[in-house]
Amino acid sequence: MKAESRRTDKPTPKGGRLGLLLFLPLLLAGCATLSGNVQQQVLDAKKTMAPTLVHIRPVKEVFVQGQRQEVLAVGSGFIISADGFVVTNEHVAGESSQVICVLSDNSELEARVVGTDPDTDIAVLKLEAGRDLPYARFGRSASLESGELVLAMGSPHGLTRSASLGIISVTDRYLGDSGGITAPYNNWIQTDAAINRGNSGGPLVNLRGEVIGINTLALLGAENVGFAIPADIAREVIDAIIANGRVQRSWLGLSFQEMRAKTDDPSVQGAVIADVAPVSSAHEAGVKPGDILVGVNGQPVNAHYEEDLPAVRKRIADLPVGEKVTLQLLRGDTAIEIEAVTEEKMASKGMQAEFLEWGFTVAEMTPELARRAQVPPGEGLLVSGCIPGGLASASGLAAGDIILKMDEETIRSLSQFDELYNKAIDEKTKLIMLFVKRGAVTRFVLINSEGMGEAPVDKEMLEYVD
Amino acid sequence: MWIKHKSRYLLLAMAVTTSVVNANALTQESLQAFFEQWSPALCVLKFTQAAIDPRTGEEQQQQGSAVAVVVSPDGLLMSNGYLQRENVTTSNFRVVVLRDGEETEYKATLLEKPKDVNISFLRIKSDAPLNLPSVRFTRNSRLGLGEEVAILGVMSETMDFQPTLSVARVSAILESPRITYCLDTPLKLGSVTGPVINDKGEVVGVTGFELSSTEGGDLYTRSGVPMVFQTELFIPYVDSPPGESAEEEEGGEEAWLGVFTQPLKEDYAEYWGIDPPGGLIVSTVMPGSSAEAAGFQPGDIIRVFDGQPIQATLDRDVLDFTQMIRGKQPGAAVTVELLRGGAPLTLQVTLGVRPRSAQEAGEYTDETLGLVVREITQDLRTVLNLGEDVQGVIVRRVISGSPAHVARMQPGVIVMSIDNTPVTSVEDYEKGSDAIRAAKPAEVSIFARAGAATGFFRVRPRW
Numbered sequence: 001m002k003a004e005s006r007r008t009d010k011p012t013p014k015g016g017r018l019g020l021l022l023f024l025p026l027l028l029a030g031c032a033t034l035s036g037n038v039q040q041q042v043l044d045a046k047k048t049m050a051p052t053l054v055h056i057r058p059v060k061e062v063f064v065q066g067q068r069q070e071v072l073a074v075g076s077g078f079i080i081s082a083d084g085f086v087v088t089n090e091h092v093a094g095e096s097s098q099v100i101c102v103l104s105d106n107s108e109l110e111a112r113v114v115g116t117d118p119d120t121d122i123a124v125l126k127l128e129a130g131r132d133l134p135y136a137r138f139g140r141s142a143s144l145e146s147g148e149l150v151l152a153m154g155s156p157h158g159l160t161r162s163a164s165l166g167i168i169s170v171t172d173r174y175l176g177d178s179g180g181i182t183a184p185y186n187n188w189i190q191t192d193a194a195i196n197r198g199n200s201g202g203p204l205v206n207l208r209g210e211v212i213g214i215n216t217l218a219l220l221g222a223e224n225v226g227f228a229i230p231a232d233i234a235r236e237v238i239d240a241i242i243a244n245g246r247v248q249r250s251w252l253g254l255s256f257q258e259m260r261a262k263t264d265d266p267s268v269q270g271a272v273i274a275d276v277a278p279v280s281s282a283h284e285a286g287v288k289p290g291d292i293l294v295g296v297n298g299q300p301v302n303a304h305y306e307e308d309l310p311a312v313r314k315r316i317a318d319l320p321v322g323e324k325v326t327l328q329l330l331r332g333d334t335a336i337e338i339e340a341v342t343e344e345k346m347a348s349k350g351m352q353a354e355f356l357e358w359g360f361t362v363a364e365m366t367p368e369l370a371r372r373a374q375v376p377p378g379e380g381l382l383v384s385g386c387i388p389g390g391l392a393s394a395s396g397l398a399a400g401d402i403i404l405k406m407d408e409e410t411i412r413s414l415s416q417f418d419e420l421y422n423k424a425i426d427e428k429t430k431l432i433m434l435f436v437k438r439g440a441v442t443r444f445v446l447i448n449s450e451g452m453g454e455a456p457v458d459k460e461m462l463e464y465v466d
Numbered sequence: 467m468w469i470k471h472k473s474r475y476l477l478l479a480m481a482v483t484t485s486v487v488n489a490n491a492l493t494q495e496s497l498q499a500f501f502e503q504w505s506p507a508l509c510v511l512k513f514t515q516a517a518i519d520p521r522t523g524e525e526q527q528q529q530g531s532a533v534a535v536v537v538s539p540d541g542l543l544m545s546n547g548y549l550q551r552e553n554v555t556t557s558n559f560r561v562v563v564l565r566d567g568e569e570t571e572y573k574a575t576l577l578e579k580p581k582d583v584n585i586s587f588l589r590i591k592s593d594a595p596l597n598l599p600s601v602r603f604t605r606n607s608r609l610g611l612g613e614e615v616a617i618l619g620v621m622s623e624t625m626d627f628q629p630t631l632s633v634a635r636v637s638a639i640l641e642s643p644r645i646t647y648c649l650d651t652p653l654k655l656g657s658v659t660g661p662v663i664n665d666k667g668e669v670v671g672v673t674g675f676e677l678s679s680t681e682g683g684d685l686y687t688r689s690g691v692p693m694v695f696q697t698e699l700f701i702p703y704v705d706s707p708p709g710e711s712a713e714e715e716e717g718g719e720e721a722w723l724g725v726f727t728q729p730l731k732e733d734y735a736e737y738w739g740i741d742p743p744g745g746l747i748v749s750t751v752m753p754g755s756s757a758e759a760a761g762f763q764p765g766d767i768i769r770v771f772d773g774q775p776i777q778a779t780l781d782r783d784v785l786d787f788t789q790m791i792r793g794k795q796p797g798a799a800v801t802v803e804l805l806r807g808g809a810p811l812t813l814q815v816t817l818g819v820r821p822r823s824a825q826e827a828g829e830y831t832d833e834t835l836g837l838v839v840r841e842i843t844q845d846l847r848t849v850l851n852l853g854e855d856v857q858g859v860i861v862r863r864v865i866s867g868s869p870a871h872v873a874r875m876q877p878g879v880i881v882m883s884i885d886n887t888p889v890t891s892v893e894d895y896e897k898g899s900d901a902i903r904a905a906k907p908a909e910v911s912i913f914a915r916a917g918a919a920t921g922f923f924r925v926r927p928r929w
Binding site: 368371 | 731733734745749750764765811850852853860913920923
């Protein structure tokens with residue numbers, strides 16, 4: 001009896017309780033600073049936005065090691081019209097076979113993907129609810145100030161109806177090409193309002209209850225460094241997707257660097273042309289790396305700092321496709337004008353497909369990839385993965401190979417390859433020759449559909465099988 | 467009973483100890499004496515080793531070094547048998563001999579490898595007759611279980627190649643298939659083929675490993691076990707050295723065709739309707755090569771090369787073809803019979819010169835900006851998949867804290883111009899760098915390529 005009571009009398013649990021008690025007043029004190037007017041504004045903003053929130057559960061298509069798989073994901077979104085248009089991230093709803101939306105009243109609806117734009121990471125969905133839905137209103141992101149209070153709303157880690165509070169840390173953060181994230185046409189709103197996985201696609205809300213950004217990224221390993229797509233550019237993209245199902249952009253083949261890469265002198269205005277794509281209208285027109293772009297169709301261009309670069313790129317992208325543009329350039333000290341015709345910018349993300357019988361997956365080439373791989377534009381398909389031990393892999397095909405030819409035919413599209421492949425499968429063709437490029441070297445890979453039995457057997461393995 | 471035995475062993479042990487002390491035990495003094503006596507016969511062998519990945523056909527080159535033992539004063543050497551193994555070509559041998567504190571570098575040629583022991587023999591090339599300190603082997607080389615031996619080698623891990631000494635024990639004596647003395651300590655790289663010295667100061671063998679079956683050894687090899695190759699195994703080759711290896715290059719310029727090939731395996735032959743299988747499929751024709759000039763095309767199948775039938779059906783046969791070309795002289799006219807689209811075709815090709823490899827490439831250290839730049843050699847162009855339109859020098863190293871480092875330049879970046887002066891060679895870069903040192907500008911604008919894109923770096927030299 002005595003021994004037991006001594007054990008229960010251990011001081012630690014009491015101390016723990018004491019600690020908790022000490023903590024609570026602190027939290028309450030913290031809240032107290034938001035009392036009164038501001039507290040009311042936060043409550044109002046949250047109440048305005050809450051009914052428009054959508055919890056998104058897409059079934060996403062992923063290609064892993066030569067196989068197509070379907071995985072479940074979670075994300076956030078918000079309704080933007082009474083008839084059921086919903087905005088979220090491209091990385092949430094893109095490449096999905098099904099998108100389930102859970103609305104604020106817990107009703108579940110399947111959404112149609114209206115269109116996606118990988119360059120801005122925006123997707124638009126459509127719900128058919130058969131009734132008018134509550135919808136969010138956009139605010140202007142151009143007039144934001146850092147220090148403004150904002151709410152991040154959505155489903156962090158799948159926890160629906162969540163809201164977090166913070167301020168705008170920076171209004172125009174430039175992320176460049178960091179960590180494989182490319183956002184060529186926008187800067188980011190940086191906020192310390194907690195953004196976690198699952199918040200993607202949810203609204204960043206000001207105290208007037210307006211959407212001023214779409215929560216998209218969080219810096220890994222950092223505390224509360226989150227990024228949202230500014231509402232102004234998002235609205236343009238959303239309007240284009242609703243109207244055309246996609247965003248059409250112009251392309252000249254130019255890459256830019258800020259003027260600071262050349263000089264600190266603020267009187268020199270323009271943008272440094274860092275690169276001219278080898279097969280592009282700008283290259284054909286004679287634009288050279290090192291030229292300074294000072295004007296487009298007579299309108300001045302200036303990118304003194306890197307934060308100014310998205311606007312310059314957007315200026316080119318917003319030009320009408322297939323029309324003449326006059327570029328005002330500075331070459332050395334000489335002002336020159338060059339005329340070029342804009343082309344339509346090709347998709348920066350290629351479609352993927354699975355070829356079950358051979359055990360591999362293929363992705364469309366992008367212009368960037370074609371240039372890196374030294375393959376003529378419009379030719380080839382990228383082997384994105386091979387199932388270990390599958391026919392493709394046993395025949396010597398490997399991820400990263402670029403298929404240039406199948407038998408005697410030059411491969412130019414996924415649909416053409418798909419057709420040739422299906423013909424070979426249907427007709428049970430025994431031998432198919434692929435001509436592939438691996439790095440700088442080309443080689444022949446013979447797919448022998450009857451040759452699987454001849455695959456070399458690992459000696460070591462035989463010894464362990466009794 | 468047990469105690470009795472113990473005491474008897476104790477006595478025995480004492481007796482043995484006394485007798486060893488009477489002979490030359492491996493004491494610190496004796497070890498030092500043996501080291502003094504035999505370490506002058508050690509030299510350092512440097513070479514280039516190229517391994518071809520049989521799956522991708524890609525060649526990977528690296529510089530290597532090994533310890534070599536001078537076994538006759540006229541320049542016969544013994545070294546690690548791994549120099550000659552399957553799928554590996556070793557070439558460009560140089561021997562560094564240290565005499566009276568002075569290093570002399572000689573070229574050396576590889577001799578044909580003995581079939582029954584994993585040791586490579588080399589001969590130093592020298593116009594003047596040599597009289598090098600050499601190891602004298604003791605023919606009767608029995609070792610006892612538990613016997614302590616001294617092993618000489620060089621410090622290869624620190625790359626300063628100082629002679630070293632270590633001590634090991636014979637941990638097992640295997641009787642079959644032949645007497646093998648195993649050692650109880652792992653061997654450092656610089657000690658493989660190191661002389662093994664017994665307690666009398668006699669050199670009774672060299673250390674080594676057997677080749678595994680994948681490296682061309684027997685199936686029942688004891689690869690991985692450090693062992694002593696006793697003198698009986700190799701003395702015959704020291705007495706009458708093997709002939710020069712056919713694989714040995716003649717130094718200087720090598721012949722080059724400029725194609726990547728694949729063997730014409732059975733099912734490939736079936737696909738193209740070629741009977742019998744055997745031959746080399748041209749898979750890549752290198753730009754600027756003599757093969758390109760002669761009109762070779764991917765898909766051509768080489769059946770006869772310079773009168774010799776090509777019957778390659780295995781991945782490793784590709785290597786034989788590489789060796790065959792290397793055996794020819796640059797500039798030699800060669801007739802090649804091939805099949806194109808099933809029809810026979812004869813091409814005349816004048817062999818070119820194998821382009822310099824990245825290891826032999828010209829390099830320049832720019833101390834002003836803090837960059838080490840290198841010529842873009844043909845092999846680098848292939849590895850990095852750079853088109854012929856990409857001209858410049860490649861940054862091999864960025865010196866930490868240097869102006870280039872501050873400007874965030876990185877290794878692998880290709881410098882294409884410095885302050886509007888185009889750079890297409892290391893010489894161009896050097897000239898540009900000299901001009902900068904003369905003019906002392908506050909800033910230097912470098913136009914460079916990183917990956918597939920180009921851009922400008924703004925470097926501020928510190929004057």
